Amino acid sequence: MELSEREQLILHAVVHTYITTAEPVGSRTIVKRLGLGLSPATVRNVMADLEEAGYLEQVHTSSGRVPTNRGYRYYVDYLMRVQELTIAERNRIERELSEKLNDADEVMRQTSHLLALATHHAGIAESPRDTAAVVRNVEIMSLGGSRFALLIADNYGRLKSLLMSPSVSIAETDVAPLRNFLNEALRGVSVNNIHEAIASRIAQLTDEYRRLAVWAVSMVSTLPREKAPELYLEGAEQLMELPEFRDINRIKEVFAFFGERDRLLELLRAGIQDGPPKTTVVIGGENTGCGLEEVSVIASPYCVDEEPVGMIGVLGPRRMPYSHLTAVVEYTAGIVSRLLTRLAR
Amino acid sequence: MELSEREQLILHAVVHTYITTAEPVGSRTIVKRLGLGLSPATVRNVMADLEEAGYLEQVHTSSGRVPTNRGYRYYVDYLMRVQELTIAERNRIERELSEKLNDADEVMRQTSHLLALATHHAGIAESPRDTAAVVRNVEIMSLGGSRFALLIADNYGRLKSLLMSPSVSIAETDVAPLRNFLNEALRGVSVNNIHEAIASRIAQLTDEYRRLAVWAVSMVSTLPREKAPELYLEGAEQLMELPEFRDINRIKEVFAFFGERDRLLELLRAGIQDGPPKTTVVIGGENTGCGLEEVSVIASPYCVDEEPVGMIGVLGPRRMPYSHLTAVVEYTAGIVSRLLTRLAR
DNA sequence: GTTAGCACTCTTGTTTATTGAGTGCTAAAA
């Protein structure tokens, strides 16, 4: 499993060359590229060893070598160095993710857009999870005809609205006290715990409030328990430019996959299975059973007050410039964290 | 320009056959298809005439004929009969567009989804235009720290929220009167005329209210003047199945086009340029300069209280089953109209 | 006006060579 220094050098060169050219790479190319005093024959021997160990493969006898999933994995884990971004790139990211955005959904949409543009791959961004959101304010909007809208603003500036026609009838004059009651009961509560918060609040009530409580319960009970977070995906059409997707069936698979939000989300979250979330690279759909042999994903968590609340990332062909994209995604995640932390206080 | 009965018959047969097979159609095929006592040679003569007149063309000498844009146009305008939907199809549409949906955006998203599924083409739906929307209710949500959200509910159950930090400071106790003032001033006003409504309202004010008016103006003035309506697009990936898009470049063009919402909207609205809106077929990107030679669009307006307020449609290859899709789109538009009319009162 | 017959055209698919990049292996050199 341990690779010698020379093997590492050559594996690195093969992966790197293949990433830039998309062509199987032969021994002569490597010799020229490395500029060491080695002959093609020597390199061939090493490559044969690497193939035997499962890091490279040949698309057919007597073609150049191509990295396997394992080869990419070794490259990503041990060989590549995360590239430094240029000043221009940093500036661009900071500029596009300006402070002007004033709710988390806008931030995330803009993030996916930015990632797509900056990387020329598909950009993905997940809105902060409800488990990490807290109720900031509740409003009741009377729509006439015994219909109401319940509006819940969270600490990310997001607004959730729910139409309801409660079975109990509520007089106009009761709306204001009910609003106050709901605010008192729910402010600061996790968006995911609204049901419990209301229930526990009721236990402490004096009779005077009990009437309001009944209404509140009937309103809140119509709230769905858990909502899938918004998922923004942009720039997918850029993948069609790439040679690995010249085959229409490949690109069809990928787009069909994009249609299934939950599987996409699952892939994005591969990095938070156990332990603290961190930047994760999924190569060729490893371990996901998603059937996408040809795609890789780089995903980073973003945080609010040091607490990870969602993921952003890019999706592209297995042959993607990992070292550069990792840098872009991580840097962007940092900016998003800063932005949302400020927004959420 | 007038076609003889036989010419019409044959043009119809060519278009219809080409639509189903996607292969250039020859004289023999037509003879078999029509079952008249005509020989291939006769049909050939007629086809040659139709070609000369610009209704058909050959992809190369001695291939079968293929309809031109003009041929499709003649077919759509004079020859095809809008197909009756089966009971099953009607039921399906009614079922999927249930009364459960309680705001217009949900309805339109579901509509685009339904159209995509039912037609196997790309389904498009535009949310009711703001010009046709009326303010139903206004709320102010105080977010603390002199920040407020202005919430405007329209008669379609849609909610627009706006964050603002007014320069004048507003006390908590003033929020309720301000809310009442805004509701009084804006209820029933067209969403597009909010600015004017506030302005004219101020002219009639007693001093007592003038203080509120100043705040109201400062709030409303931050509202954007006109917003592009939501546009829902679904099922685009199904187009990749079709032989005309087997070429990766074609499909790339189409998806790039889908990225440009405004141009897509323009295409959808081709049917409301002058005169009352009606179902419209745009063939091969006719007159739109959108550069999409290979796509056609069928679009129908939907109405609220007999007033057209938006468009829905399907987008597919030029070779699309016009007679069936027209029926589906029109029928769906009818259901959407009924649904929204009920929703909006 | 219609049609049978025929020569002609052009696509599509198949076969056959040719080329070139790249390999594995062996034996000699370091």
Next chain:
DNA sequence: TTTTAGCACTCAATAAACAAGAGTGCTAAC
């Protein structure tokens, strides 16, 4: 023991040649 030069071999990709087939246009006969 490690490296390398040399050589035979493999395989994809490209081009050329060929056959088959679908369809046409035209002419002359019905």
